[in-house]
Amino acid sequence: MRTGKGRSEGQAFHRRLLSEYNTEITLENYVAYFELKPIAKSVEQLRKEIDEHTSLAAAVAAAAMLSSTSHEGTFGPMATTESDPALEEMMKKRHELEEKFFVELRASFVKVKKYLWQLEDDLLTRVHELEQLTEEEIRAMPDECIAKLYVKVQTILRYRSLNLAAFRKIMKKFMERCACDSLELQQRLMSIDETIFNSAIAQPRLDLRRIALDLIALYGTVYRLTYEETVAHLSHYEYRAGVNIRRILPHSDTFFFTLNFPHQERQGNFAARILSGSTSLFCEKMICEVLQCPRYPPCCNQFPNGEINVSLSRTLRGDDVFVLQSLVRCDHLGLSHSGTFMELALMLHTARLSSAARITAVIPYLAYADSVSSVAVVAELLEKMGCQHVITVDMSSEQVEGMFSVPLENISARYEFVRFIAKHLTNEGHDFRNITVVSPSGTSVSRAKYFADALMNYMKLSSAEQFVSVCTAVHRHPNLPPPPPVKSVSHRPCATDKPTATVTTTAASSATCQTSVPEENSSKQQEAQKSYSHSRAGTVLDLFSPPPRRVSPTQENASNTVAFVKALRQQEEGVSAICEDRADNPAQTDGVALVGDVKGRLCIIVDTTIDEAIKICRTAWKLHEAGASRIILIATHLILSAGAEERLVKSPIDLIVVTDSVNQDVVFKKPLFAQKLRLLPIAPLLARAIEKMHTENTLATLFEK
Structure with missing residues (x-):
C-alpha cells in the first residue's frame, strides 16, 4: 500500500492524533479515527469467532464421518451440510460492520478533502491581499500579520500530513486484521488507497513551501532581518501560538529515556514480569517498549456481577514481578477507587500464590495519600497481600513513607518537567529572566524551592541576572458569621428551693x-x-x-x-x-496573600495533584491580580474532579503541564482544555526505576523529590 504504516516514534497513534491536531480546526474536521477504530476492532473479533466456529464445526463433522465409517466399513455418500444459523448471523453482522467501515472511511475522505480546499483557498486570498500592499503599508500593520500567514501555511502542512497518517494507520490495521481472509476486501482497500494517493490530500494543489519561503523573504525585507533571524522570529511566534506543537511528548523525548540517560545497569539473573491492572494498560505497554521486554497478557477482568477476577495465563514462578496500577476511578470500566485497589490487591495475592521470587507494587498515583490514617490501612493491606516493595511517584506528603513497613521508593518526575520547561521557553525565545516558582500552599514550599534550583542547574543560569525566585501563596480562612444572640431568661423557681446555676439556652x-x-x-x-x-x-x-x-x-x-x-x-x-x-468561587482572592514579588514575572506554579483545582485557581487569579506576565501550572497527577476542568479553562493559567500517571486522554478531545494542556509520559521514569530494582542498582538518581 502506498499509504503504508510509517516508522514508530515511541508513541501510540491515537495519542499522536490527540497531541497534534489543531485545536482551532477541532477533531470533527479530521479523519474519524476514533469512530473507525472500534468498527475495525469489532470486525476483527467477529472474524476470529467465525474462524473458531468454522474450525469447531469441521472437527465435529470429521469425527462424525470417522464414526460412521467404522460402523459401515465403507465410505457412504457424503451427507449434505446443513446450514448453521449462528454462523450465518455472525457472517451477516460482519458484512454490515464492513460496509459501515467503508461508509465512514469515505465520509472522512470527503470531509478532509473539502476542508483542505477551504484552508488553501483562504490562504491564497490572504496572500494575494498581502501582495497588493506596499512596504510602508505592511510596516504600518501589526507585526504579526505576516507571522500569522506563515503559521497558517504550517497549519495546512500539518493538517495534510496528520490526516494522511490517520488514513495510513486505520487502513493498514484493517488490511492486516480484518481483510486477511478476504481477497475482495483487500482489493477494495487497494482501490481506496489509490484514490487517496491521487487526490488533493496526498498531491497538494499549491506549492506551500514556496509560499512559506516567500513569506520569510517578505518578513526579512520589511523588518530588515537576515534569513536566520527571520526564521527564528517566525519559529518563536509559531511556538508561542501553540496550535502546531505536540501536546503529548513521545517517550523518546523524555529525560529518562535510554538514549538520554547514560547510566549502564548490571544485568538481572532472573526474568522481570510486568503485570498491569485496568487503569495502567497503556503505561505498561510503553514501559515494556522502553525496556524492550515482552508484554504479559492482561490478567484482570470482571464477572457479570461486577466482582474482580485475576487470572494468569503464564507462570510467574521464580520471576521478579512488578504489579502496575494507579489507584484512580475508572468510569468507563465501572471501577471505583475501591475497585482499582481490589485489582491491585488480588494481583499481588495471585503473584504470591504463583511463587514469584519478588513482588513489587508500582503505583504511579497512590490514592488516600492525603490522610495518614487512611494510607496506613492501604499500606497494611498491600503488605498482607504479599507486597515486598513499593514504587510511587511524587506523593503529596512525606509522612506517608513512615506508614509502610516494606521499603517505599518515592521517585520524582521533577527533571522531566525541568527539561520540558527549559526546552519550551528556549523555543519561545525566552531569556530566562524574571522567573518565579510559586508554591500554592505553605506545605509545598520546599518542592518549589527544589524545582527552582533544578531549573537553574539544568540551564546553568546566572544567579545575578537570571535568578529564579520562589513565592508562596498563603490561604487565610474568612471570618465566620457572628453567632446568634444569646437570650437571657428571667428567674423562675425550680422544683427545688435551693438556688441553681444559670443556664443560657437556645x-x-x-x-x-x-x-x-x-x-x-x-x-x-x-x-x-x-x-x-x-x-x-x-x-x-x-x-x-x-x-x-x-x-x-x-x-x-x-x-x-x-x-x-x-x-x-x-x-x-x-x-x-x-x-x-464552602465558597466555590475560584476567582475569589480575598483570603489569598502572596509572599514574594511576582509583578511582571513568569510564574510557574508547582504542585503534586490537580484534583478540584480550587486552591490552584485562586492562586492563579491572585498572581494575575498581582501583575504576573504569564502563569504556567506544573503537577504530576491530573485527576480532574468536581468541575476542575471548567475552572482551569476559565483561569488565567496559560499552560498546564502534567504526566500520564492517570490516563486522561479523553480530555484532549476538548479543544479549549487541550489548547492549554501538555502531557509528559511517565513510562520512561518508571522503566528506569524498574530496571534499577531488577538489576539491584541504586535508585539515588531518581530520589529527587
Whole structure:
C-alpha cells in the first residue's frame, strides 16, 4: 500500500492524533479515527469467532464421518451440510460492520478533502491581499500579520500530513486484521488507497513551501532581518501560538529515556514480569517498549456481577514481578477507587500464590495519600497481600513513607518537567529572566524551592541576572458569621428551693429549668458568647457558675434527649453542610496573600495533584491580580474532579503541564482544555526505576523529590 504504516516514534497513534491536531480546526474536521477504530476492532473479533466456529464445526463433522465409517466399513455418500444459523448471523453482522467501515472511511475522505480546499483557498486570498500592499503599508500593520500567514501555511502542512497518517494507520490495521481472509476486501482497500494517493490530500494543489519561503523573504525585507533571524522570529511566534506543537511528548523525548540517560545497569539473573491492572494498560505497554521486554497478557477482568477476577495465563514462578496500577476511578470500566485497589490487591495475592521470587507494587498515583490514617490501612493491606516493595511517584506528603513497613521508593518526575520547561521557553525565545516558582500552599514550599534550583542547574543560569525566585501563596480562612444572640431568661423557681446555676439556652432547650445569671459573671458570659461557633451544636453553658442541682428526672431526661438528637443530626449533616457552605468561587482572592514579588514575572506554579483545582485557581487569579506576565501550572497527577476542568479553562493559567500517571486522554478531545494542556509520559521514569530494582542498582538518581 502506498499509504503504508510509517516508522514508530515511541508513541501510540491515537495519542499522536490527540497531541497534534489543531485545536482551532477541532477533531470533527479530521479523519474519524476514533469512530473507525472500534468498527475495525469489532470486525476483527467477529472474524476470529467465525474462524473458531468454522474450525469447531469441521472437527465435529470429521469425527462424525470417522464414526460412521467404522460402523459401515465403507465410505457412504457424503451427507449434505446443513446450514448453521449462528454462523450465518455472525457472517451477516460482519458484512454490515464492513460496509459501515467503508461508509465512514469515505465520509472522512470527503470531509478532509473539502476542508483542505477551504484552508488553501483562504490562504491564497490572504496572500494575494498581502501582495497588493506596499512596504510602508505592511510596516504600518501589526507585526504579526505576516507571522500569522506563515503559521497558517504550517497549519495546512500539518493538517495534510496528520490526516494522511490517520488514513495510513486505520487502513493498514484493517488490511492486516480484518481483510486477511478476504481477497475482495483487500482489493477494495487497494482501490481506496489509490484514490487517496491521487487526490488533493496526498498531491497538494499549491506549492506551500514556496509560499512559506516567500513569506520569510517578505518578513526579512520589511523588518530588515537576515534569513536566520527571520526564521527564528517566525519559529518563536509559531511556538508561542501553540496550535502546531505536540501536546503529548513521545517517550523518546523524555529525560529518562535510554538514549538520554547514560547510566549502564548490571544485568538481572532472573526474568522481570510486568503485570498491569485496568487503569495502567497503556503505561505498561510503553514501559515494556522502553525496556524492550515482552508484554504479559492482561490478567484482570470482571464477572457479570461486577466482582474482580485475576487470572494468569503464564507462570510467574521464580520471576521478579512488578504489579502496575494507579489507584484512580475508572468510569468507563465501572471501577471505583475501591475497585482499582481490589485489582491491585488480588494481583499481588495471585503473584504470591504463583511463587514469584519478588513482588513489587508500582503505583504511579497512590490514592488516600492525603490522610495518614487512611494510607496506613492501604499500606497494611498491600503488605498482607504479599507486597515486598513499593514504587510511587511524587506523593503529596512525606509522612506517608513512615506508614509502610516494606521499603517505599518515592521517585520524582521533577527533571522531566525541568527539561520540558527549559526546552519550551528556549523555543519561545525566552531569556530566562524574571522567573518565579510559586508554591500554592505553605506545605509545598520546599518542592518549589527544589524545582527552582533544578531549573537553574539544568540551564546553568546566572544567579545575578537570571535568578529564579520562589513565592508562596498563603490561604487565610474568612471570618465566620457572628453567632446568634444569646437570650437571657428571667428567674423562675425550680422544683427545688435551693438556688441553681444559670443556664443560657437556645429556644430548643427552653423546657429545662433556667435562672438568671449573676452580675459578676456577665463579662465571662460575653467571652463565652464570642467563642460560640455556629458549626457546633447544642447548648452554651455558663461554665463559670457552680453546677446545677438535679431537678426532676423527667425534665433532665427530656433535655438530654433533645440535645443528643440535635448532636446526631448535625453530625450526619456535617460533611454535606461543609461542602455546601464552602465558597466555590475560584476567582475569589480575598483570603489569598502572596509572599514574594511576582509583578511582571513568569510564574510557574508547582504542585503534586490537580484534583478540584480550587486552591490552584485562586492562586492563579491572585498572581494575575498581582501583575504576573504569564502563569504556567506544573503537577504530576491530573485527576480532574468536581468541575476542575471548567475552572482551569476559565483561569488565567496559560499552560498546564502534567504526566500520564492517570490516563486522561479523553480530555484532549476538548479543544479549549487541550489548547492549554501538555502531557509528559511517565513510562520512561518508571522503566528506569524498574530496571534499577531488577538489576539491584541504586535508585539515588531518581530520589529527587
